[in-house]
Amino acid sequence: xxxxxxxxIFMILFSLAMIGxxxxxxxxxxxxxxxxxxxxxxxxxxxxxxxxxxxxxxCGHCHKKILKDYVTYENINxxxxxxxxxxxxxxxxxxxxxxxxxxFEKDKKYHKKCFVNNxxxxxxxxxxxxxxxxxxxxxxxxxxxxxxxxxxxCDSCSRIVSQELTGGGYLINKKRxxxxxxxxxxxxxxxxIPNLSEEVRNSLELNGLINLPKxxxxxxxxSKNELIKLSKNKLGDIxxxxxxxxxxxxxxxxxxxxxxxxxxNLHSTAFKAVLAHEYLxxxxxxxxxxxxxxxxxxxxNLGSQLIFQNxxxxxSKYYLKSMYQNNDPDYxxxxxxxxxxxxxxxxxxxxxxxxxxN
Numbered sequence: 001x002x003x004x005x006x007x008x009i010f011m012i013l014f015s016l017a018m019i020g021x022x023x024x025x026x027x028x029x030x031x032x033x034x035x036x037x038x039x040x041x042x043x044x045x046x047x048x049x050x051x052x053x054x055x056x057x058x059c060g061h062c063h064k065k066i067l068k069d070y071v072t073y074e075n076i077n078x079x080x081x082x083x084x085x086x087x088x089x090x091x092x093x094x095x096x097x098x099x100x101x102x103x104f105e106k107d108k109k110y111h112k113k114c115f116v117n118n119x120x121x122x123x124x125x126x127x128x129x130x131x132x133x134x135x136x137x138x139x140x141x142x143x144x145x146x147x148x149x150x151x152x153x154c155d156s157c158s159r160i161v162s163q164e165l166t167g168g169g170y171l172i173n174k175k176r177x178x179x180x181x182x183x184x185x186x187x188x189x190x191x192x193i194p195n196l197s198e199e200v201r202n203s204l205e206l207n208g209l210i211n212l213p214k215x216x217x218x219x220x221x222x223s224k225n226e227l228i229k230l231s232k233n234k235l236g237d238i239x240x241x242x243x244x245x246x247x248x249x250x251x252x253x254x255x256x257x258x259x260x261x262x263x264x265n266l267h268s269t270a271f272k273a274v275l276a277h278e279y280l281x282x283x284x285x286x287x288x289x290x291x292x293x294x295x296x297x298x299x300x301n302l303g304s305q306l307i308f309q310n311x312x313x314x315x316s317k318y319y320l321k322s323m324y325q326n327n328d329p330d331y332x333x334x335x336x337x338x339x340x341x342x343x344x345x346x347x348x349x350x351x352x353x354x355x356x357x358n
Contacts, residue, residue: 061086093118123147125164138318141165152177156186156267157315172265173223187271188264193218196268200275203310204303207347209283213258216282218275220264230261239263240274242281258282269308269316276303289355298334299354302342305335 025034029050038045057066060076061083071083078087089098092108093115103115110119120129125143136142139159152161154169155176161169166179178186187196197218204212221227224238231241240262247255260278262271280300284291291299301323308316308323326332341357342350 125151125160125162127164138321139165154179154182155265156182156270157318175223176265178265182267185268186265187262187268188220190220192268193220196272197275200272200279200307203306204276204279207306208351209280209303209347211286212279212282213256213286216258216260216279218260218262221261222264224263227261227263239266239270240278242278242285244282244285246285256286258285267315269311269313270319272311273304273307273319276307277301279303287355291355292358294330294334295338295357296334297330298336298338301331301335302338305339 025038025045026032027034027038027047027050028044029046032047034045034047036047038047040046052065057070057077058064059066059070059079059082061078064079066077066079069080071078071080071087073083073087084097089109090096091098091111091114093110096111098109098111103110103112103119105115105119116129116131120131121134121142122128123130123134123143124141125147128144130142130144134142134144135148137159139157141159143160143165147160147162152169152171153159154161154166155172155178157179159166159179159181161177161179166181169177169179170183171177187193201212221230227238227241230243231238233241240260243257243259243261245257246253247257260275260282262274262278266274277300280303281296283289284296284299305320305323308320323332323335326335328334338350338357345353
């Protein structure tokens with residue numbers, strides 16, 4: 001055998017040995033053999049197409065390849081610039097990046113300072129942010145709880161008497177405050193009474209409460225303490241009192257005297273409601289109806305309700321709501337009881353059966 005032939009056979013055998021000893025490279029994504037150029041990352045090998053389509057990191061916002069540094073947020077990768085512009089939390093007020101803790105309201109996020117200074121409701125009195133507990137009154141005024149302790153409350157409408165809410169107010173007898181919104185409508189003069197009394201009597205008569213005495217003296221009383229002395233009643237927020245005196249001869253009534261006392265400087269709406277309440281006391285006295293206290297006061301409060309319903313202003317609605325929220329056993333629960341009977345029977349049947357209610 002020639003030397004040339006031997007050399008050729010040796011080279012063929014060497015090449016076959018080299019090929020047989022080479023390790024097969026498998027793609028770590030598709031598990032198929034790699035026979036051409038491939039991509040190596042760490043200890044893993046991939047077909048170029050497998051790497052580009054399925055392995056290479058892509059931005060979760062723009063979906064393009066990430067070739068340099070990136071940010072991972074909630075297990076999603078982003079280009080730095082995509083994260084900063086579109087993903088990173090930003091304040092919905094100032095639109096700057098939120099880096100630390102934040103406030104959250106109605107699906108919007110805010111820097112705590114932005115939230116407190118610009119989003120939170122402000123106190124209608126001191127104009128400071130309303131953080132924590134605060135009060136919203138019937139008139140939709142919002143204010144810190146401390147103001148209700150520090151400042152006077154209007155005796156008529158229960159607003160806080162302040163320059164911001166009511167334009168100021170007035171102090172009555174060093175104890176009662178009336179706001180500037182209500183002061184124009186207060187009843188504090190004797191000559192105001194006749195017209196108001198006629199209005200009330202007409203409303204009562206339209207509902208069957210007839211034959212009230214033609215003349216019942218009505219006096220204004222300056223303070224609640226004076227009313228308490230006259231009535232000898234220290235319970236409740238007293239605003240009116242009816243004095244009744246009966247003279248009998250041989251067991252027969254020969255004379256009846258009535259006198260109504262009402263707190264001065266009540267708003268005319270409240271004055272008429274109190275007067276209606278006291279006229280119903282007169283009605284009970286003149287008919288010799290001596291009922292349980294809850295029936296008596298509950299029935300008389302039906303007169304107040306009638307006035308509030310007839311006037312139908314925001315203030316009268318406030319008074320009416322207060323009546324229904326009153327938990328007093330006589331003036332509150334007694335009123336609810338009597339009103340349920342009134343709604344079921346009407347005024348005529350109620351008056352006919354009043355003496356039998358217990």
